Amino acid sequence: MDFLKNIQLVGKMIFGAGSFDRLDGILTEKRSDSCMVFLVDDFFQGRDLADRIPVRNQDRVLFVNVDVEPKTTVVDDLRDRILQLNGRAPDGVIGIGGGSVMDYAKAVAVMLTNPGPSSKYQGLNLAKNASVYHVGIPTLSGTGAEVSTTAVLTGPEKKLGIKGEFTPFHQIVLDPQLIDDVPRNQWFYTGMDSYIHNIESLTGHYANTLGNAMARQSLHLCREVFSNGDPTDLASNEKLMVASLLGGLSLGFSEVGACHAFSYGLSFVLGTRHGIANCIAFNQLGDYYPEGVAEFKQLVARLGIDIPAGVTKGLSEAQMDKMIDTTLALEHMWRHALGEGWKDRITRDKVREIYQRM
Numbered sequence: 501m502d503f504l505k506n507i508q509l510v511g512k513m514i515f516g517a518g519s520f521d522r523l524d525g526i527l528t529e530k531r532s533d534s535c536m537v538f539l540v541d542d543f544f545q546g547r548d549l550a551d552r553i554p555v556r557n558q559d560r561v562l563f564v565n566v567d568v569e570p571k572t573t574v575v576d577d578l579r580d581r582i583l584q585l586n587g588r589a590p591d592g593v594i595g596i597g598g599g600s601v602m603d604y605a606k607a608v609a610v611m612l613t614n615p616g617p618s619s620k621y622q623g624l625n626l627a628k629n630a631s632v633y634h635v636g637i638p639t640l641s642g643t644g645a646e647v648s649t650t651a652v653l654t655g656p657e658k659k660l661g662i663k664g665e666f667t668p669f670h671q672i673v674l675d676p677q678l679i680d681d682v683p684r685n686q687w688f689y690t691g692m693d694s695y696i697h698n699i700e701s702l703t704g705h706y707a708n709t710l711g712n713a714m715a716r717q718s719l720h721l722c723r724e725v726f727s728n729g730d731p732t733d734l735a736s737n738e739k740l741m742v743a744s745l746l747g748g749l750s751l752g753f754s755e756v757g758a759c760h761a762f763s764y765g766l767s768f769v770l771g772t773r774h775g776i777a778n779c780i781a782f783n784q785l786g787d788y789y790p791e792g793v794a795e796f797k798q799l800v801a802r803l804g805i806d807i808p809a810g811v812t813k814g815l816s817e818a819q820m821d822k823m824i825d826t827t828l829a830l831e832h833m834w835r836h837a838l839g840e841g842w843k844d845r846i847t848r849d850k851v852r853e854i855y856q857r858m
Contacts, residue, residue, distance in 0.1 A: 524554035541597030599643030644748020
């Protein structure tokens with residue numbers, strides 16, 4: 501199976517406690533005659549972190565609500581708002597928050613230089629103009645969005661990312677002190693995204709030595725964190741931040757699989773947040789990832805994590821059909837998970853049966 505990727509990775513990265521305080525100096529080198537726009541999770545509005553943002557002159561701080569999955573309509577609104585406020589493209593876009601804010605920052609940076617609605621660019625290498633400079637500063641660890649080549653968005657017709665060489669961040673700032681105030685369930689849901697990335701990356705048909713090396717080390721760190729760690733412990737947060745980085749990079753050279761195919765359906769139809777959707781789906785996929793799911797269930801029990809159940813109960817036939825359609829449309833995920841003959845191994849009835857367990 502020919503699966504050779506030539507991908508654009510992040511430009512620069514700084515890692516370690518206190519690295520957020522280096523942000524002003526990092527941005528100084530990129531300032532010209534415009535401004536910097538900070539897209540910040542609105543969770544931080546009125547909190548200490550917001551006061552630490554190195555705002556200068558005409559810089560803009562826009563707080564973004566991420567109660568639902570990132571949407572193309574919000575990307576377009578943010579792009580238009582920035583251009584209205586500033587009159588032109590800014591010197592840079594800085595995303596501060598979890599995976600959703602990372603995806604918004606990447607998508608907005610691309611859409612500031614490419615015309616039309618962002619839904620037009622949901623796919624691979626559809627953007628033709630280089631993005632503005634953009635920086636990712638995660639305050640949650642697990643999604644790998646800080647290093648991925650994709651800004652995952654829910655559009656009017658599908659959940660699919662803006663993916664290509666202009667999407668990755670030019671700079672990321674990895675400060676584990678920023679993730680020491682995360683509720684335990686959220687810490688687990690987001691961190692498990694990295695764990696699931698690794699299981700899917702390692703067990704699929706596109707697995708390779710480079711992707712496997714990063715996925716194995718990421719999986720080792722995830723196991724250390726979730727077997728012995730705590731969301732208030734700096735050492736655990738450092739490990740989880742590195743696990744997220746390596747898990748995200750492993751996917752650059754491999755692929756996600758069945759769990760993400762199911763979670764995309766949950767997110768598109770029900771609006772379920774990505775980390776929780778992955779956990780709901782993975783909990784029912786022992787037929788595909790027996791060892792990983794068994795370990796996942798053990799960690800859930802050990803940590804006392806709540807995994808929502810019955811989320812698909814009472815769906816209309818139209819909703820269930822849309823969920824199934826969304827899942828089966830993700831052919832690259834199924835090809836990785838099951839091989840070229842995947843259509844003979846996963847039917848609509850099988851997808852329906854698995855969704856009904858959720």
